[in-house]
Amino acid sequence: MSDTDFIPQMRPLFGAAEKAELISYLDEDGFFTEFERTAAFEKAIAEFTGAKHCIVVNNGTVSLSLAALALGVGPGDEVICPNYTMIATPNSVHMLGAKPVFVDVEPDTLILHPEAVRRAITPRTRAIMLVSANGRAPSAAAGGIEAFEALARETGVALIEDAAQSLGSWYADGRHIGRAGAIGSFSFSAPKIISTGQGGALITDSDELADKLKRLKDFGRARGGTDIHDSIGFNFKFTELQACVGLAQMRQLPERIPRKKAIWQRYAEGLKGVDGVQLFDHDTRLCTPWFIDGRFERRDELATHLKQQGIGTRTMYPPIHRQKAYDLPGSHPISEAIGREGLWLPSMIQLVDAQIDRICTEIRRFYGA
Template identity: 30%
Template sequence: MNSQDYDRLYLSPPHLGRHELNYLHKAIEDNWVAPVGPNLDGFEQDVCAFTGAQHALALNSGTAAIHLGLRLLGVGPGDEVLCPSFTFVATANPITYLGATPVFIDSEAETWNMCPNRLREALEDRRRQNRQPRALIVVHLYGMPCRLREILALAEEFGVPVLEDAAEALGSTYEGRPLGSFGAVGVFSFNGNKILTTSGGGMLVTNNAAWAAKARAWSAQARDDAPHYQHSELGYNYRLSNLLAGIGRGQMGLLDDRVKKRREIYAWYQDKLQGLPGLSFGPAEPAGGRSNRWLSCLLLSPAETSITPEQLRLHLETHNVESRPLWKPLHLQPLFAGVPVFGGAVCTDLFTRGICLPSGSAMTETHLRRVADAVRELIPV
């Protein structure tokens, strides 16, 4: 089959409604195209209302939100920050921005998120060495809640503040609460491939009013209260624009529908591809957790099939279907060579065996069947 016989199916493309245009048109009519404006304030209020957080700060990326969040937690040169190895590099890069060192923690096999047992090992090891970690970053990978109850208990026991990276997990919950609302600081991403998008963008949430004010100042070049341009602290150009915030306002009203559709897509793949040799789906929801199923992921067992994820990816390309390997663990990245890691075998195995299928919320059953048929073509029963 010629890959050009079909329009390309992307992994997780933007899915816009029509309400976004209302906010954009209003901003242009009122000439609110500068970085600040009513959409920016409204978007922050919308996220506070959804998450229950008392304060939100709209930024130009989730990475910027992690950077500011770590700075709020006091991370600086010479510090260590505990971080999962199995995540996108943007989780860990801001650690290095601040002159600190990541300490990577392996995953557990069910949720694919940070393993509480390996986390305890790391915390006890650092205590023996009298090296108190400055912060702990938890990630909800692919929208799947991590084992928050166990991890937060460990963080409290060892006195380590938590930054919650919910970049992929807007709309997911744990014990009835929205993810992003459990850490001292929470972070979301609105990048073009996320469940909701502002083209590019992010959000920092916290219940600490002083921190919110400090992060707001840092995000706007940390200008002092003076009639002239005076700066006593290092700042950044991190604010989201009022135009993009308008897209975010329109998108927020669609979140429940987008989560419903992504979960339906995951269930559809599970149903239609069950029984194929060596193929299984993941990750699994922990007790009390509900995932937005941002991406539908599967694993291939080499004990049951000779097909590899890379062979499947290339085969899907012949049908003009985009797929992608799971995140390559950060402890295997050349950028972080020599960085401490506790465990590593679990996330390495997941990376070796896993692949993400197209999961966009605008997919039709015709699109889904095209993907499933291509998978079955390569891995027959």
């Protein structure tokens, strides 16, 4: 690495471990369709999160759609979603003919507040999509995850956890994020802490929901290799090649978690006291940051400056209701502010301390700090 090497905002890490796993499988002359490697990958995720069941599917948007389907969401139903999230969250229920109802997020966590959700519930509300932004949990001031669980019990509205960014993050009571909802969903797209290129996983402790999810992803049948279908289902299966990569990635997860936390800590120390910079906080005892996220004054000018210095960034999600795909009226001040000021700094697991220091130096230089 030289002082002038370009630093991308994100890059997945695949290497010798993944290659060895794939070659081993190819030497077996397998069918590639999901089988024993997929089952092993599901078991690894279930054991890591503490869930009773894990079902993997082809991507993390489909996983949310299947979670909603399994919980009875259908045409005309309403599903509450945060106005700050990746657009996959509302799109996953829009695909079912349901209506995403957007609620603004809290300024410190970028997560829904239970009382704001309560105000948005109507007789047509079937589910809440709780997104744990960047591995963060609902704040203690908002009642923590327990407030959402209580709201779900009180109203009968299903709680789905969109934990796409939260593998390796836990609630204060020791449960892995994704375990509090009826179903939790993870993503393994390229930028995530582990990746299979594309892929998603669903976790649940319910035998009934697990059975529904397995059938929904595999044509409605109880198992592969049979053409008896007791219910409607689709084809959202995984592949053994993805599972091979996933198994190798899962073995590296215990090393990646502390490194992700250390990356965030070094940024926090390097940017401390810089006027115009607000990194979002993380309790690294529990949270493993997926990306380094923050609000930056003159965000676009900063991004241009960093690009000129060979440093990549990515703007954070714009407010969903203002996206042309939805174009809805309403005021959501926090998500709108993130759309103007939110920036993800380089966050890949391969970052070394010298690169983080170089990035912080350039940010400090931009702000005259």
